[in-house]
Amino acid sequence: MASSVAAACERNPFEFETSLKDLANSSNLKAVPSKFNFINQPTALTSDALPIIDFSALTADDTDRRSKAIHDLSKACQEWGFFILVNHGIPEELMNATFTATREFFSLPAAEKKQYEAKTASDPIKCGNFNVANTSNQVFTLWRDYLKLYVHPEFHCPHKPQLLREVLLEYSERCRKLARTLVEAVSDALELERNCVDEALKLDSSFQMFAANFYPPCPEPDQAIGIPPHTDPGLFTFLIHNGVAGLQIEHNGHWFNANSPRNAILVNAADQLEIFTNGRCKSVKHRAVVNNEKERISIVVANGPSGEAVVGPTSSLLRKDGRPFYRSMKYVEYVESQLTKSRVDGKSLLEQQMI
Ligand SMILES: O=C(O)CCC(=O)C(=O)O
Numbered sequence: 404m405a406s407s408v409a410a411a412c413e414r415n416p417f418e419f420e421t422s423l424k425d426l427a428n429s430s431n432l433k434a435v436p437s438k439f440n441f442i443n444q445p446t447a448l449t450s451d452a453l454p455i456i457d458f459s460a461l462t463a464d465d466t467d468r469r470s471k472a473i474h475d476l477s478k479a480c481q482e483w484g485f486f487i488l489v490n491h492g493i494p495e496e497l498m499n500a501t502f503t504a505t506r507e508f509f510s511l512p513a514a515e516k517k518q519y520e521a522k523t524a525s526d527p528i529k530c531g532n533f534n535v536a537n538t539s540n541q542v543f544t545l546w547r548d549y550l551k552l553y554v555h556p557e558f559h560c561p562h563k564p565q566l567l568r569e570v571l572l573e574y575s576e577r578c579r580k581l582a583r584t585l586v587e588a589v590s591d592a593l594e595l596e597r598n599c600v601d602e603a604l605k606l607d608s609s610f611q612m613f614a615a616n617f618y619p620p621c622p623e624p625d626q627a628i629g630i631p632p633h634t635d636p637g638l639f640t641f642l643i644h645n646g647v648a649g650l651q652i653e654h655n656g657h658w659f660n661a662n663s664p665r666n667a668i669l670v671n672a673a674d675q676l677e678i679f680t681n682g683r684c685k686s687v688k689h690r691a692v693v694n695n696e697k698e699r700i701s702i703v704v705a706n707g708p709s710g711e712a713v714v715g716p717t718s719s720l721l722r723k724d725g726r727p728f729y730r731s732m733k734y735v736e737y738v739e740s741q742l743t744k745s746r747v748d749g750k751s752l753l754e755q756q757m758i
């Protein structure tokens with residue numbers, strides 16, 4: 404759920420000028436048009452094995468099995484910040500339908516999509532390519548079309564394609580349930596009261612965002628970027644993709660290709676989980692690179708606290724001297740500030756929250 408990459412650009416960051424899908428389809432592009440130019444950092448090392456968490460074990464009656472899964476989850480959140488979730492119970496057909504509906508949305512005529520061009524950070528439906536500035540104030544456009552929706556506690560969705568509403572209602576609800584169980588498991592692992600996150604962060608009215616990213620093949624993949632390095636807002640982000648590689652994550656100072664098997668969900672601990680646990684869980688930087696052969700789609704759900712919750716470190720995880728490592732901030736303000744206040748290669752909003 405890329406956000407900390409955005410910037411207070413002179414151009415509207417949300418401006419929808421080019422449907423990249425159309426640009427890539429219509430012209431025989433040999434080079435990346437200059438407005439997309441972004442020089443990538445060194446490419447990723449080969450993939451290392453990300454931790455795998457078996458969701459069915461987290462909810463198992465067998466206490467030993469459950470305790471081991473909770474321990475593994477907590478270790479994954481503290482060491483990698485990312486893990487692969489298997490046996491999560493979301494039907495394959497629902498995931499496929501989500502891809503189908505999303506692809507249909509991106510195939511709509513540009514004029515149809517342009518009605519969802521956002522004017523401000525708080526618009527609940529946003530569609531475009533996204534303009535970003537770096538610390539030298541140079542603005543560039545990301546090599547991706549995106550659709551971003553606020554789906555809970557209020558559900559917002561474009562009218563077309565018809566299928567989209569139905570699948571997103573179901574997919575987002577299932578993701579909320581999974582995220583809640585993961586949050587409980589992390590609370591157990593950190594010896595917090597089981598429902599303490601739920602209560603403190605008002606998860607009944609969890610602010611949940613859905614994003615679909617469409618990356619067409621790019622003639623010069625080293626000269627453009629899908630999404631530059633960023634961390635996500637929220638507690639847990641869920642990502643599924645259409646089988647084409649592109650996600651890279653930072654681990655111990657290196658970039659790794661993050662691959663995941665079909666039907667698994669790639670999960671990452673996000674900023675508010677790091678803040679609430681006073682740094683125990685890590686919200687890790689990641690980025691999306693592009694390739695010159697295949698189109699890539701990723702579907703991302705950011706499961707957050709309530710928009711109204713003021714998120715800061717929980718008291719039992721403060722340092723011995725009682726001081727927090729992070730400032731507190733209302734979640735909805737955090738989400739919207741990320742879209743306007745941080746810059747590529749500058750301090751992310753999460754870093755700005757550190758005391
Ligand atoms: O497309 C991807 O793999 C990354 C997407 C992402 O990080 C985001 O939408 O926040």
Ligand SMILES: [Fe+2]
Binds near residue numbers: 404405633634635689
């Ligand atoms: Fe992200």
